[in-house]
Every structure is written in C-alpha cells, then in structure tokens.
Amino acid sequence: MEWEAVIGLEVHVSLSTNTKLFSGTASIFGAEPNTEANIFDLAMPGTLPVLNKEALRMAVKFGLAIDAEIGKRSVFDRKNYFYPDLPKGYQVTQLDFPTVGKGSLTISLEDGSERHIGVTRAHIEENAGKSLHEDFHGMSGIDLNRSGEPLLEIVSEPEIRNAKEAVAYLKKLHAIVRYLDISDAIMAQGSMRCDVNVSIRSKGSTELGTRTELKNINSFRFVEKAINSEIQRQQDVLEDGGTVIQETRRYDAERDTSSPMRSKEFANDYRYFPEPDLLPVEIDDTYIEAIRATLPELPDAKSARFVSEYGLSDYDAGVLTATREMAEYFETVARSSGDAKMAANWVTGDLQAALNKNNWDLAESPIQAERLARLIQRIKDDTISGKIGKTVFEAMLEDGSDVDQIIESRGLKQVTDSGAIESLVDEVITNHPEQVQQFRDGKEAVLGFLVGQAMKLSQGKANPGQVNQLLREKMQ
C-alpha cells in the first residue's frame, strides 16, 4: 500500500522581550540559576501578573507578518498541572481566544514549486523553569530563571506532507521571526522548539490516521530525521497489522529512534479556565495599524525584489533572503560594489563556503560587507583579476587590514604595464613554437592555453585581457 503522511507542527519561540511575560524580571539566557527570578517568578503568595505589553506587540507583529486574523480581544487562561519547575502550579496561556488567529505562510520546495501552509493560531504563554536531575544526589534542582519567559506557540494546520516540507516550514518561520526581530530563535539554545504531530494514511484517503506527538527535537536536521523515522515506524506498525497508539514520544537523535513518554490515557486533565488575575486584552485597529507600520520587508517580498531589482535568479534570491542578516549583508555588498550579480556570486559562493567551513555565523565573519564590496570594486576596476580576487579573499579571512593594503603588501596588483606584458607574451611565444604554429593554422582554442601560460608566468597578476589581445597581435 502507498502511504502518505499528515504532519502538523507546534513551534514555540521565545519572544526577545527585555523582561518576562508577567513580571519585571530580566530574561537573560545563561544567567546563574535562580538569579533572574523575583517574588512573582517564585510564585510567592499574594503576587499577581502584569502583562508585558512588548510581548503582545511582538505577537501581533508576527500575526500581521503571516497575514493572520488578529484577536481584538484575547483572553489568558490557566493550564493546571503540578511540576516543581512550574511554581504557580499552572501555566498562563491562551486557549479559546489567542492573540493570533488563522494565517498562512509560503514554503519553497526543492523542485522550485511553492506551497501555502496554514497556521491555525499563535498564542502567548509563559515558559516553565528547568528541572536539573544531575548533580543533586538523588534530588532535583530547580532553576526558575526561564520561568515566566514569554513564548509564542505557533500551531500549523496538519497540511505538511513530508519531512522536507516540515523543515522548509520551520525555516520559513525561523526567517520570519528573525526578520521581525521578535526572537533569537536558536534551536540549540531552546529559544525555538518544535513538537511534531505525525500520522499516516493510505494515499488518497481523506480520513486522518492516529497521530503521535514527537518532542525533544532541537535542530532542523533532527526534525527531518525524526519525522522520517516516525513515518517509517508507523508504516511498519500498520503493515504488520498493528495499530498506532495516540501518544507522546521522545525522539532520541543519537539513536534515531523514539520511545513513548505518555499515552493519551495518562494525559493530564489541564482544567483550563480564564485567568482571573488578568483582564481580557482588548486592542483596536489603531494599535494594529501602528504595528503594521513597523513591519520590515519580509523574506518573500525581499526575495521578489532581489529578482526584479538586481536581476538575481529565484534560487539566489531565495538563498540570500533566508536570513535577514544575509539579505542585509548582500544588499550592502551589492550597493557599495555597484555590481549585484558579482555580489550575489561572492556571497553565495566564497563567503558561504568560508562560513560553513569555519562554522561561523554571518556576524562572526571576519569579512564585513563593506570589505567584500571593496574587493569586488578592485576586480571591477582591474586592480586585480577575478582569480587573484580569490587569493585576496582568502587573505582577508586571516588579515583584517584594508583590502588595498592586502593587495599592495602581497604584491597581488594586476600587471597592466604594456611593456611588462609584452615581454611575458614574447617569452610564451618563444617557449611554445608548436602551439603558436597551431594557432596560426587556425586552431583558435590554443589561444587559451597560451594565455594561461602567460598568466602562470605572471603568477596570475597580468591582466588577462591585455595578454589575450597582445598575443593575438603578435601571432598574426
């Protein structure tokens, strides 16, 4: 039987507000345990929540970016369960009236086609603290620094069909929240987390199969692996005549398998009810429009503009707009160098390779946009050849000094002096009489070889155009 998967993602992003969702405590990643927790975060009796308006603003901003319905009246609810890192014994979240309603985003697939993936809702909620089970001699340690940090939980429609689409969706969400500057969205640090709901059904069927939820997935790569592994597992179960059990499973990336955490029968009854310590949040069009006015150009719009304004291919435009930083970097290079195509080639080629090789973020690159632009200018004005450009680029990775200084101090400047080039050409003609004869007999292709020889003699510094021209003249 042919199977198809139905996948929905629940993505939590930590909103990068200065303070927590309901208390004035700073929210800083990596602080000493329990140093960023005030009396509210400790759920001291008598303390009360006050909504961080910045978190609301960020949620609305996200909603506008995915063209979603914005909840003019959102209501916070209490989700009740006991756990030591949940100090109040309930999590404040939004159940029936989330701040962000139905929206959608577009993903690009490898074959160049596009798909719209629906977003069911996105709601604001508070994070729990952390339980630390090691180093406490059979006890558990509780760190409440993270407790009460604002999260936006973004729930997709079950419209994703395979692991690659899931990753594309996740990357698009990542790009959007980074463009909006509302989250660092670093999966390894947990500021972007993803739970995956997977079910399979026979292809063409309209009924949904029993789903499982995968937790504990902390990279894009593992999302893909986890989904594929779960689809395979469910397929094996069904093909062996078994049934899939509705349950939550923990994914183990190292072993590429998942194991059950809890089944539906043991699921908590969260006893949601409206949070009486907070009034419903009412917002109006003026508020929404003021936020809309602050929306930056988003990845899809930017990509389209790069195609029309700079003449880039869809592919290059897509790569260059994958992150806001990359897009800004590219545009600075393109504008300062005056050559968008060269800028695109350098950024997607040599620069990207260097970043990958060294495992750098763009921000960590030793070559800032203005320096790369200067390098391109020097190629364009024939100070160096394109080939020497690569050498200069390599040098720039190690040497932070000015591009011109690097070219000068390493003697990489292109030879354009016609006397010097003439003597190079003469030497090549003398050393390769056979090839010269072949050229004179009409074998054009040999010219390339001769030019190459001259370039080699000049250690790449001769202007290839001049060499070419002079060789032709001399061999006529």
Add this chain to the structure above:
Amino acid sequence: MIEKTVAELSGSLSRGDISSVELTQAYLDRINQYNSTLNAFVTVCEESALTQAAQADTARADGLTSPLLGIPLAHKDIFCTSGIKTSCGSKMLHNFIAPYDATVVSRFNDAGAVMLGKTNMDEFAMGSSNETSYFGPVKNPWDTDRVPGGSSGGSAAAIAADLCAMATGTDTGGSIRQPAAFCGITGLKPSYGRISRWGMIAFASSLDQAGPICKSAEDAALMLNAMAGLDTKDSTCADVPVEDYTADLNNSLQGLRIGIPRQHFAEGLSPEVEQAVREALGVYEKLGAQLIDIDLPNNHLSVSAYYVVAPAEASANLSRFDGVRYGYRCDNPVDLEDMYKRSRSEGFGDEVKRRIMVGTYALSAGFYDAYYRKAQKIRRLIKQDFNAAFQQVDIIIGPTSPHTAFTLGAKTDPVAMYLEDIYTIAVNLAGLPGMSVPAGLADGLPVGMHLVASDFAESLLLNVAHQFQLNTDWHRLRATAFEEGH
C-alpha cells in the same frame, strides 16, 4: 480612650491629648489582657508597633497631620507583611515570612498607621465562623461561646473588643460583612478593583476584595481613603478616580430611594433580625428616604454559583502551596509525588481540601460546561438583577446575615455553613460595594444591616451608613465584658 473611633482618636492625637506611643501601649495592654480569651491576634508586633508609634509622634511634632498618623491598626493575616509571619490561618504557611509588603500594608505604613499585629482568620479565608483556622477559633466578644463570623473574624473581634482602633479584612463572599454583623461593628467591602490585591493571598481572585473593619462609617471612609486606588502591580485594580470618601458623609438623605429586596426578607430570616432591620429602615424613613420593594430574582442561585466559581479559582490559586519553595513540607518524602501528596494533605485543613476538590471537579474535562460555565452565566444574571434594581433605587438594604452569631461548633454541615452568606455572596459575584453596620440587638447579640450600592458608589454607601450612625448609637455599643475599665 481605646473605644474611640479613628476620627476621634485622630483629634485627640492632633490636640496632644495623648501620644501615639501611649495609645499604642494602651492597645497592646488590651491585647495582652484579652487575646488569650478571644484568640483574635495570631501575631503581636509589640516592639515594631512602639517604634512606629514613636516615629508617628515625631512626624506629628514635625508638622505632619495625616488622619491615620499614629493610629493603631491590625491586619488580617492574609496580607503579606515584610519580615513578619503571614500564615493565612494555615499550617501550610505557619512558618512563612513574606519578603514584601502587600499594597494595602504599604499604604497604611505610608499613612503613618501603627501595625499592632496580624489577626486570626479562617484558613485561606475559607469559612464563615473562623473555626477553620489552624490557630484555633476566634471567640465573639459578645459571647465567648459564640463564633465571631468569618473569615475576617480576628479583625472583627479585635475591633469589637477594642484591641485596636481599626483593622483590615478581606471579603470574598461576605468575609468582612458577616463578622462585622456578628460582632456589632462596621465593615465595608468596596467594589471589586477598588483596592489593590497585590500581596493579599488569593482565595478566589475574581471575588476577593480588601476592606476596612472599624467602629464607624466615618472611620471606614478614612481607611478607604488610604487603601483605595490604582496599583500597577494588580491588573484587575480599577483605574477609577479615588474620591475623598469623607466628602459626602453629611449629604442629606432626603429623597433617597432605598430598595428592599423581597428575597432578603423571606423564609430563613430570623424574626428578631428582621425586626431590628425593619426598625432601622424606619430611621431612614424619618430622614426622608423612600422605601421601595424590589426583586433580585436570581438571588437564590448565588450560593450555588459562588460555590463553583470560588472553589474553581481557589483550586488553582492554592496549587503553589506544594512544599517546593516555601511553607510546609512533609517529613522525609520518598519521591516527588509523595512530597506533593503529604505536604498538601498535612498542610491544608479539611475545609480547604474540600474546596480544592470541589473546584478541581468543577473544572474537570466533561464537567466544565455543567458547572463553571453555567456558574459564570448565573453570575451575569445576578449582575443584571442588580443593574435593573439600581435603575429604580439608589441603594439596597437588608439583613447582613439571617441570624445572629451562632455557637461554636454548632454548624457541622458544610452546606449549612455556606448558606450563612446567602445575602452577601451575590454582591461579590456582581463586584459591587457592600457594607454591614450595627442595627440593633436580638437576644443581646448584634444584628447587622447590609447596604449595597452600585459600582464604585462607595461615597453614597458611606454617606447612607454615616447618616444612620449619626441618628443611632448601635455602633457604639460594646459587650459589657469588654467595656473599658471592666
């Protein structure tokens, strides 16, 4: 001196008839003498009270003239007080010292009041007789075999026995007004949102409200002046301007329309209480007010709705008492679940556990619509009843409680106890201001008259109560055993 109202004491202090230190010492002596009988205070802060009093005297000498400056006060032990134990009447918090002051506490501190100590209460404010306190029941000064009412029974008994000049209370379903009625004193539950709840340990967040427990309507106005107002730390605190609540006290009641709810003078009301309240209404008629019979048709549903909403909220509010960070933790837990179960089973009393179970049940999957959602609907109906009534009348008056203070241990059936608040609960569900003032005696025990006004009409409420007190002396009556010099 100790029997005087805040308004009178304020005069004495400003004239220099007495110093705050002398006054404070006089109350401390009273507490020393009577608290073992009454059990009204759970904590007495002798040293810090005398320090605060000395500071108040210095401030007065420096020219400060705030009306509450140097006036000795008691806080219900539900308000967090920095560095001083806040037990909420529970074993769960018997060792809890809050690291901060409730807004109500800071406002009284800012006004220069002197905190004598913390008063006993029903555990987590759950009770109508003060018998659920971990620290034992409070006794009614009028008859120490009787309950003072609850949950603010310690504050009410302390006022009635002149152990302090003024006290704070909280009222979720009648917890200020019913003990005020039983103890023959004045108690005000302001509109929901009038006073910040920051630092007041939550029972039912959408119903809880702090308020004054004192010796006269004028004192309630003076206290409310200090307590009321916006607090950015409480999102449900109302952004409604604070009036000078003493400004309208002397307005004439000529033409005042008083609504008499038929449902509050029906079956279940003791004839003696009814008679006292009817006579009090006669006083209003003499003052030019008009009595109009009204209906509150959904009043009979209020206790049922309340006992869904309040326990539901409480079940979540009390989840934080888990033995992890503060408060009671059981000995030698074997694992997490054992720690939760035993800390909570051992730390909470029966009534608290009963309400947590009721609330948990009401919110459970499959029961939410039948209980919680329906209760919220009833709540809206009750609010509509009041809205309709206030189209016809300016104020609603009836009995605070169906009877006078009952004997300790007399009510063992929880539901019978819940019905204690049959006249007061609807006011909390509707978020309105309500008040109880002494209106007479029945068989030698105080009768409370219940006054209810529309949203944020505290000035009118206090005006109506004050005019009654100008024309009667019920609020000055004291139980013989606790009269000064007795």
